[in-house]
Amino acid sequence: EDQVTQSPEALRLQEGESSSLNCSYTVSGLRGLFWYRQDPGKGPEFLFTLYSAGEEKEKERLKATLTKKESFLHITAPKPEDSATYLCAVGNDMRFGAGTRLTVKP
Amino acid sequence: NAGVTQTPKFQVLKTGQSMTLQCAQDMNHNSMYWYRQDPGMGLRLIYYSASEGTTDKGEVPNGYNVSRLNKREFSLRLESAAPSQTSVYFCASSEDFSVYSRRANEQFFGPGTRLTVL
Secondary structure: OOEEEEEOOEEEEEOOOOEEEEEEEEOOOOOOEEEEEEOOOOOOEEEEEEOOOOOEEEEOOEEEEEOOOEEEEEEOOOOHHHOEEEEEEEOOOOEEOOOEEEEEEO | OOOEEEEOOEEEEOOOOOEEEEEEEOOOOOEEEEEEEEOOOEEEEEEEEOOOOOOEEOOOOOOOEEEEOOOOEEEEEEOOOOHHHOEEEEEEEEOOOOOOOOOOOOOEEOOOEEEEEO
């Protein structure tokens, strides 16, 4: 059975303190690794798709990378407005991880 | 362009009651999905419709039924609600999903329905 595991469950950062979120997966023949952002009381919002090991995507302070076993979401110099839950999912069977709840303090 | 819309936003049911959650998308997407989200468990797929006229079970289909009414609309029905079905329900759509495709597309989500079963 495919598995998607995210760590840490929660992360508290000071504004400007860079860090990374991890998404490890076990799936045969990956058909896409997706990152979403979810704000409280709202639906997930698409951020990135990665298809091949070595691929990288960037958007503002966020950078997503992919290996054959895991993906990282790097957050550089975060701001309070980056506070949200970040979800990853594999495209084979739309299986999601439990998410990482990020809080950025000013 | 509203994207994905869901009704109702909130609902409280008693055990044994039935209800239908409605979802519509205006992006001309072929594929639609229903998820539930529980604390600490992330999103779990209930049912999906790869294209108009087809529906398939996801990870947690028991206690639910779905109808793909047309290309735009995909409904989720609880025939006899149970407290274990208390959750937040999200509908999503994507351009195209096929088990034969080498690449999956990103999904677009609605705002969710918060359901409480007493």
